[in-house]
Structures are given as C-alpha cells and as structure tokens.
Amino acid sequence: MTPPSSAPLDLEAAWQALCQALSTGRDASGHEDGPLRLTAHEWTSDVPVSDDAxxxxxxxxxxxxxxxxxxxxxxxxxxxGRIATxxxxxxxxxxxxxxxxxxxLRALVDAVVVGAGTACEDDPLLTVRHVSGRQPVRVILDPRGRVPASLRLLSEAEAPTLHLIGEQVELVPxxxxxxxxxxxxxxxxxxxxAAVLDALAARGLERVLVEGGxxxxxxxxxxxxxxxxHLLVAPLLIGSGRPGLAMTPIATLSQARRPIARSFRCGDDTVFDLDLTRP
Structure with a gap:
C-alpha cells in the first residue's frame, strides 16, 4: 500500500499522472491505491492539489x-479569429x-495531423518538446503528393511520420x-x-489531434x-488576415453550432474547450 501523504499534488506530478492515465486506464496513478483518478467527465484526488495542478x-x-x-x-x-496575417x-x-x-495535447494523443499547406509553409516538427511525454506519430495529409522530402517531418526522425498520399500519386519509397x-x-x-480517422485507427492510432492548418x-x-x-485565443487584433475557421456559409443564426464550452486562462491567452459530442 502507498502510505497516505498530505503533500499537495503539484503541477509536474499532476502532468505525469495524466500521461500515465493513457496506459493505465482511469486510475491515473498506475496503482490501485493511487491518489488521482479520472474519467472523461471528472477527476478526484485523495491528497490536496495545488492551484496550478x-x-x-x-x-x-x-x-x-x-x-x-x-x-x-x-x-x-x-x-x-485570425491565425496569420x-x-x-x-x-x-x-x-x-x-x-x-x-x-x-501532442503528448496525450497517438497521432498529430497537419495538412500539406501547413507542412510546406511552417515546416513544423510536431514533436513534444516543452513538456515531458511520449512522441505521437506525425501525419501529413498530402493528397496530391506535393510535400517535398526536405521538410523536417520527412527528413528528421525525432518521431515516426505517416505520409498520406492520394491513390494517383506515385508510391516512391x-x-x-x-x-x-x-x-x-x-x-x-x-x-x-472520416476515412482518415478510420485509416489511423486501423493502425492503432485512435487518439488524434488535428493541429492545422x-x-x-x-x-x-x-x-x-x-x-x-480547443481554441487558443490571444488578446491580439490582427484585422485582415487568414481566418481560423472557413466553413460553408449559413443563412441564419439558428443554423450555427452552439457547443458546450469551457474556458481556461493560459498565460495571457484563453483556451476555449468545445465539447462537440453533446447536442
């Protein structure tokens, strides 16, 4: 048995518990008598928890x-609502x-997905660097096969990369x-x-982060x-620029989606967590 402790659960301990939850189930401590347990809707702790945790x-x-x-x-x-100038x-x-x-977010999923445009413009690594955690599989959506081999996703091996191409594209090793x-x-x-998510799930990649663009x-x-x-909103006004979301126009506000939303401070920014599964 793990002896009881009155020491607060700090930020790093809470993060490690969340990471362990991916492999040990809803008991995030990895032990039956661990202090932290969580489900998709709530978490509980047997010890005090610091404010940042x-x-x-x-x-x-x-x-x-x-x-x-x-x-x-x-x-x-x-x-x-702009993501770039x-x-x-x-x-x-x-x-x-x-x-x-x-x-x-990257550390909590199996795969991180980006489109070919973002891959070419930003040349991202899509790895976990600012925190500890496992590296997800990096996925490029490249239906026309236009992503060059010089990009870091294809040339640097910090994590596996899955390059999805169209059926008409030559399959070059x-x-x-x-x-x-x-x-x-x-x-x-x-x-x-939906076909992309099914293809990833068939390869064991069931938890997917669509990162952009x-x-x-x-x-x-x-x-x-x-x-x-997750919408990460900065206290910044760009004016004209590239919109974050570009979808089919609607005629009336009754057609607008109204997801259940939670908000959290993230430094000077605000994170809006939108639950799209509930009506």
Whole structure:
C-alpha cells in the first residue's frame, strides 16, 4: 500500500499522472491505491492539489480520461479569429503558455495531423518538446503528393511520420526509415476526414489531434468527426488576415453550432474547450 501523504499534488506530478492515465486506464496513478483518478467527465484526488495542478487537471483530465477513439482539433488565433496575417506571418500569435498547452495535447494523443499547406509553409516538427511525454506519430495529409522530402517531418526522425498520399500519386519509397507512406482515395476536397480517422485507427492510432492548418481543421469540423476543439485565443487584433475557421456559409443564426464550452486562462491567452459530442 502507498502510505497516505498530505503533500499537495503539484503541477509536474499532476502532468505525469495524466500521461500515465493513457496506459493505465482511469486510475491515473498506475496503482490501485493511487491518489488521482479520472474519467472523461471528472477527476478526484485523495491528497490536496495545488492551484496550478488543479487548473491543469480541470483542463486536460477530460482528454486523458477519455476511453476509446478521440478526435481533437486545436487552433491558435487572435481575438478577431485570425491565425496569420495576409502574408502568412503567424509566429507567434499565442504566448509560451499556449504553446506549452499545445505540446501537452501532442503528448496525450497517438497521432498529430497537419495538412500539406501547413507542412510546406511552417515546416513544423510536431514533436513534444516543452513538456515531458511520449512522441505521437506525425501525419501529413498530402493528397496530391506535393510535400517535398526536405521538410523536417520527412527528413528528421525525432518521431515516426505517416505520409498520406492520394491513390494517383506515385508510391516512391521514402528516403528515411521513420517515414511510412499510405495511399487513400481522394475526393474533390481532398481526403474524407472520416476515412482518415478510420485509416489511423486501423493502425492503432485512435487518439488524434488535428493541429492545422485552418482549412484542415475546418474540414474535420464540418465533416462532424471531431469530439473536441480547443481554441487558443490571444488578446491580439490582427484585422485582415487568414481566418481560423472557413466553413460553408449559413443563412441564419439558428443554423450555427452552439457547443458546450469551457474556458481556461493560459498565460495571457484563453483556451476555449468545445465539447462537440453533446447536442
């Protein structure tokens, strides 16, 4: 038995407990008599919890405690809903705390998905660096096969990369062992989001973060396949620029989606956690 302790659960201990929950189930301590337990809707602790640890658990316990397939998306944007200037400049709209939050999201999923446009423009690594945690599989949606082999996702082996290409694209063997290529059918708007998630689940990648860009997140949202959406909003007004979400226009506000929303402070930014599974 683990002896009782009155020492508060601090931020790092809470984070490690959330990470362990991915492999040990809803008992986030990894032991039957551990102090922290969580489900998709709540968490409980047998010991005191520090304020910053409590904020972390309130924010991320629904993700770590989720059982089964999970499709999550995130967007970092300004107050007026922009993810970049008209020229494409976006570093950095959000503060360090929001970027750390993003790295925590990466560590809590099996795969991180980006579209070909974001891969080419930003050349991201999509790895977990600001916090401790496992590395997810990095997934590129590249229906036309236009992503160059020089990108870091394909050339640097910090984590595995799954390169999804269209059936019409020549299947050239990847230059690096960390890259796997997989063909999928392509429609008029690219890959079917549901088919992408099914293909990932078939490879054991059931917890998926759709990280960007705005067009890719919009397509997954409009397809109705997302369980949650995290909007990281910075106290910044860009004015004109690239919108975060671009979806089919609606005629009346009665057609607008009104998801259940929670909000959390993240440094100077605010995280809006939207539950898209509930009517």
């Amino acid at each position: 409590r904020a972390l658990l309130d924010n991320l316990a629904p993700l770590a405690g989720h059982v089964g397939r999970l499709a999550l998306a995130q967007l970092g944007q300004s107050l007026d 008209e020229s494409g400049h976006s570093y950095y709209i959000n503060g360090l705390e929001s970027r750390t939050h993003l790295h925590r 990847p230059a690096s062992d960390h890259v796997t290529r997989l063909r999928l059918p392509v429609g008029t708007d690219g890959f079917d989001p 705005g067009i890719t997140v919009s397509r997954f949202l409009e397809a109705g396949v997302l369980d949650r959406l």
